[in-house]
Amino acid sequence: MAPAASQASASIWKMDPIAYFAIGGFFLFFGLFFGVFFLGTLGQVDFLAWMCLPPTIVPGSIALAYGVVAWRREHALLAFADWAKSQRRIKMDLMAQRIGRTRFDAERLLGEAIDRKLVNGVIDRASDEFVNLDHAGQQLFAGKCPNCGGEFSVWYFPEERFKCPYCEYAVGDAT
Numbered sequence: 001m002a003p004a005a006s007q008a009s010a011s012i013w014k015m016d017p018i019a020y021f022a023i024g025g026f027f028l029f030f031g032l033f034f035g036v037f038f039l040g041t042l043g044q045v046d047f048l049a050w051m052c053l054p055p056t057i058v059p060g061s062i063a064l065a066y067g068v069v070a071w072r073r074e075h076a077l078l079a080f081a082d083w084a085k086s087q088r089r090i091k092m093d094l095m096a097q098r099i100g101r102t103r104f105d106a107e108r109l110l111g112e113a114i115d116r117k118l119v120n121g122v123i124d125r126a127s128d129e130f131v132n133l134d135h136a137g138q139q140l141f142a143g144k145c146p147n148c149g150g151e152f153s154v155w156y157f158p159e160e161r162f163k164c165p166y167c168e169y170a171v172g173d174a175t
Contacts, residue, residue: 015070016070016074017067017068017070017071017074018067019067020063020064020066020067020070021063021064021067023060023063023067024059024060024061024062024063024064024065024067025060025064026060027056027057027059027060027063028056028057028060028061028064030052030056031052031053031056031057031060032057034052034053034056035052035053035057077109077112077113077116077118078118080099080109080110080113081113081118081119083099084110084113084119084121084130084132085119085120085132085134087130087132088131088132089129089130089131089132090129090130091127091128091129092106092107092123092128092129092130093128095110095130107123110123110130119132120132120133120134121133121134126153127154142154142162142171145164145166145167145169145171146169146171147164147167147169148164148166148167148169150164150165150166150167152164152165152166154171
C-alpha cells in the first residue's frame with residue numbers, strides 16, 4: 001500500500017541535510033550552465049535562458065538554504081542527545097530549564113532523539129522524569145519507609161537519598 005500524500009510530503013522535509021545540499025547544487029549547476037550557455041553564446045535564444053533560469057536557480061537556492069537549516073537542527077539534536085545520554089534520571093521541568101527551552105520543546109527534542117535511537121530511554125509519566133535505560137539496571141525500588149512504614153513507590157540509584165513523604169526520614173543507600 002502506498003503512503004498517503006501527507007506522509008509522502010512530510011518525508012520530503014525529513015531528509016538528511018546532505019541530500020538538500022546535493023539537490024540544491026544539482027539545480028544551481030544546471031541553472032548556471034543554462035545561463036552561461038544561452039546568455040553567453042547564443043544571443044538569439046535569450047527567451048530559453050529566461051525559461052530555464054527561474055526553475056533551476058530558485059529551487060536550488062531554497063534547497064541549499066533549507067539544507068543549512070536542517071544541518072543546524074541535526075547538530076542541535078545530536079548535541080542534545082549527547083547531553084541526555086549523560087543523565088541517568090532527570091525531571092522534565094529541570095531538563096527544560098537546563099537546556100534553555102520550554103517544556104514542550106524539551107519533550108519534542110527528547111522524543112525525536114528517542115525515535116531516532118540516539119538516546120536509549122523513556123519518559124516515566126508517573127514520576128515525570130526521563131529515565132536513561134542504559135542505567136536502569138542499577139536502580140533500586142523503595143516501596144515502604146523503614147522508619148514509619150508508609151507506602152510509596154520510588155525508583156532510585158544506590159548512591160541517592162530521598163525523603164519519605166510522610167515522616168521526612170532519609171531513605172536511600174544507608175537503608
